[in-house]
Amino acid sequence: MSEGKYRALWLEGESLIVIDQTKLPFSYETKRLTTSTDAVHAIKDMTVRGAGVIGSVAAFGVYLAALECQGNLEKIEILAQRIRSARPTAVNLMWAVDRMLKVLESANSPQEIIATAHQEAIAISDEDALGSQKIGEFGCDVIAKIAEQKGGKTVNILTHCNAGWLAIVDRGSALAPMYEARDRGIDIHVWVDETRPRNQGANLTAWELGQSQIPHTLIADNTGGLLMQYGKVDLCIVGTDRVTRSGDVANKIGTYLKALAAYDNQVPFYVALPSSTFDMQVSDGVKEIEIETRSADEVLYMQGLLASGDIGQVRVAPIETPALNYGFDVTPARLVTGLITERGICAANEAAISSMFPDLLS
Numbered sequence: 001m002s003e004g005k006y007r008a009l010w011l012e013g014e015s016l017i018v019i020d021q022t023k024l025p026f027s028y029e030t031k032r033l034t035t036s037t038d039a040v041h042a043i044k045d046m047t048v049r050g051a052g053v054i055g056s057v058a059a060f061g062v063y064l065a066a067l068e069c070q071g072n073l074e075k076i077e078i079l080a081q082r083i084r085s086a087r088p089t090a091v092n093l094m095w096a097v098d099r100m101l102k103v104l105e106s107a108n109s110p111q112e113i114i115a116t117a118h119q120e121a122i123a124i125s126d127e128d129a130l131g132s133q134k135i136g137e138f139g140c141d142v143i144a145k146i147a148e149q150k151g152g153k154t155v156n157i158l159t160h161c162n163a164g165w166l167a168i169v170d171r172g173s174a175l176a177p178m179y180e181a182r183d184r185g186i187d188i189h190v191w192v193d194e195t196r197p198r199n200q201g202a203n204l205t206a207w208e209l210g211q212s213q214i215p216h217t218l219i220a221d222n223t224g225g226l227l228m229q230y231g232k233v234d235l236c237i238v239g240t241d242r243v244t245r246s247g248d249v250a251n252k253i254g255t256y257l258k259a260l261a262a263y264d265n266q267v268p269f270y271v272a273l274p275s276s277t278f279d280m281q282v283s284d285g286v287k288e289i290e291i292e293t294r295s296a297d298e299v300l301y302m303q304g305l306l307a308s309g310d311i312g313q314v315r316v317a318p319i320e321t322p323a324l325n326y327g328f329d330v331t332p333a334r335l336v337t338g339l340i341t342e343r344g345i346c347a348a349n350e351a352a353i354s355s356m357f358p359d360l361l362s
């Protein structure tokens with residue numbers, strides 16, 4: 001079942017339609033992507049975002065490239081490399097492009113290349129949908145256990161950024177267990193980190209949960225630690241953009257500080273992901289994962305609904321102030337209670353990951 005009225009993206013003829021996430025929650029708008037360059041721009045300017053959706057848009061971007069190049073593989077490969085480098089941290093992007101190119105290599109004619117690209121892109125986003133359903137079920141078992149320990153009292157869950165159906169087709173990763181908990185009738189309440197500087201929590205997670213009638217409260221990013229000290233957080237569930245083979249987790253900037261606070265307060269800290277988010281090529285997340293640096297303007301300005309009713313930006317720092325904008329941080333494996341995947345819950349260490357995902361080792 002799709003949580004929203006639509007998926008975050010869908011095909012219409014030979015175009016890819018995406019929900020414009022830069023306009024939510026104030027305006028529901030879609031964009032039509034007709035070329036691979038459109039796909040690159042949509043990923044770069046964050047019209048679409050979230051590891052899984054970036055991967056799906058990249059896959060459809062390769063399909064659009066196949067149409068543009070009339071099935072000429074050499075030309076498709078050049079355009080695919082541009083898609084592959086649109087953003088650096090979420091590994092689903094590289095994974096999806098590489099998977100697309102690999103299947104295209106075995107197609108025998110330009111027509112077959114186009115048909116294969118079409119089929120494989122659909123398969124990638126359909127697999128995300130199935131995976132997110134399973135992630136929801138496994139993650140919900142954790143919530144159910146806590147609900148039982150609390151004698152059926154409300155389970156308070158903290159999440160950071162947006163890892164719902166706008167981020168991974170069709171129920172997300174971190175939010176999937178919450179949707180499942182609602183379906184199973186478990187009483188939950190979600191603390192939503194606003195997630196400065198781009199406010200994916202305030203703009204997107206609050207919107208998604210509101211649309212699905214899941215009780216939630218928006219908090220400033222620095223509130224989580226105090227709530228944990230007060231015993232008001234039963235568990236944290238976050239998404240991720242890349243997990244190394246040793247279980248280090250790259251996720252939206254601020255995740256590491258939440259994990260530290262959770263550790264200090266014995267609050268379980270779970271990371272939810274589809275297997276396409278593992279990067280078995282790297283081990284040490286801090287040393288080896290490239291962290292995206294974005295425009296300083298995202299820190300210096302805030303976007304929101306102006307009194308005029310238009311979406312606009314206001315400056316929040318002196319005109320001469322410089323700013324630095326790292327998009328992600330790395331939470332070391334030792335702070336992670338477990339990885340909620342489509343195959344089950346896995347400890348965040350190399351032995352457990354390799355044993356649950358032996359197919360990723362080759």
Ligand SMILES: CSC[C@H]1O[C@H](OP(=O)(O)O)[C@H](O)[C@@H]1O
Pocket residue numbers: 049050051052160161162163164167168173200238239240241250251252253327
């Ligand atoms: C399912 S991953 C969601 C993930 O995406 C976010 O990054 P961005 O909004 O910059 O694409 C963030 O790391 C979330 O946890």
